[in-house]
Each structure stands twice: as structure tokens, then as C-alpha cells.
């Protein structure tokens with residue numbers, strides 16, 4: 471009887487879990503339908519982030535396989551083979567110790583330099599010398615419960631949807647009217663917090679026209695899940711006419 475009760479309880483729990491999961495998927499289907507895959511970059515800054523990700527991933531895999539392999543090898547190679555056997559007791563190995571101090575230090579320093587060099591670019595955008603006439607466009611992003619406002623260079627604003635020109639660095643500044651929000655359109659560039667009383671800087675750029683999706687990445691209240699971001703990337707001419715169409 472006890473077993474059957476536990477079985478029934480398990481079935482009930484499974485049914486409830488399935489219901490909750492289905493309701494959850496229904497609620498967030500708009501988010502799931504959007505492409506928020508940062509490994510599918512659509513512009514230079516997102517490609518830089520991907521490059522960093524793959525370099526770090528490759529180094530991590532080498533370290534994991536190297537260290538894990540050494541541990542497994544040592545377990546078998548130096549194991550105690552019978553009860554009356556005492557495996558060789560080894561104390562210290564200066565060469566090995568130097569290698570495992572210098573090796574990781576060199577690797578970490580190289581990754582540190584690679585990060586520092588690229589973080590400057592991800593925050594400030596391309597250097598003025600490399601712009602070649604592509605003047606950056608400034609957009610101020612304001613987060614508030616529970617939507618985003620985008621203010622363009624002509625002082626006009628749009629809500630929830632930002633329209634930007636293709637192949638143009640977009641100089642973003644962010645702030646918040648209430649609590650902390652997080653702005654991120656994964657296919658276009660770095661994630662940046664929108665904080666009350668502080669102006670943050672970032673830049674995004676798209677090299678293909680299209681519509682890109684993001685959302686608020688900082689839990690900010692009951693309407694957090696509705697704080698979606700749509701970025702429409704259009705030609706410079708379409709962007710100019712969009713600006714003049716805003717009221």
C-alpha cells in the first residue's frame with residue numbers, strides 16, 4: 471500500500487511538473503522564439519566576445535583534459551597493487567613544481583592581456599583612426615520598470631524598439647529611472663547594466679540588416695520578463711527618415 475501511495479504521489483508530482491513547465495513555456499514563448507544566442511554574432515563587437523569565449527573555452531578544455539588525465543593516470547600507474555605492497559613514496563619534484571607554477575601563470579597572464587586589450591574596444595568602440603568616415607551614432611538607453619526608452623541624437627525617443635543604421639558603431643550610454651536593469655542584445659555586443667544615478671558606456675554594431683532581440687538581464691521586479699528589447703537594423707537613409715518620423 472505504501473509503495474502504491476508513493477507511486478501515485480510520484481505520478482501526481484510528474485503531472486504537476488509537466489503542467490508548470492508547459493505554462494512556463496507558454497508564458498515565455500516570445501522570449502524563447504527570439505534569437506538571443508550570443509554564439510550567433512551579427513556584428514564586430516559580438517564577434518570579439520565570441521573570439522574571447524572560444525579562446526577561454528579552448529584553454530579550459532586543455533587544462534581540464536591535462537589535469538584530469540594526469541589524475542586518472544596517477545590513480546592507475548601508482549596504485550597499490552596488493553595488500554603487502556607499499557607504492558613508492560615520493561617527496562617533492564622541483565622541476566614539476568616549477569612547471570605547474572610557471573605554466574598556469576603564463577597562461578593566466580596571456581588571457582588577462584587578451585581580455586584587457588579587448589575590453590577597451592568593447593566599451594569604447596573602434597578607435598577614431600579606424601572609423602574611416604563611419605561616424606558613430608549615440609543613443610541613450612533608459613531602463614525603467616518595465617520598459618526601455620531609446621533617445622536619439624535629435625532628442626526624440628522610441629520605446630521598447632530601437633532602430634539603428636547598419637555598419638555603424640552605436641555609442642550607447644545607459645541609465646535607469648528606478649532600479650538596476652541590464653541591457654543586452656546578445657547578437658550585437660556587450661551586456662551593460664543600467665543603473666540609477668550613473669551613466670554607463672558600451673557600444674554595439676550590426677553588420678547585417680535585420681531584427682535582433684534582447685531583454686533585461688537584471689531581475690528588476692514583477693514585470694522583469696516583459697522587459698524585452700527589439701533592435702531593428704536598417705540602412706542609414708531609413709534610419710534618418712525614422713528619426714524624422716519620431717514625434
Ligand SMILES: [Cu+2]
Nearest residue numbers: 686688690694
Ligand atoms: Cu529586469
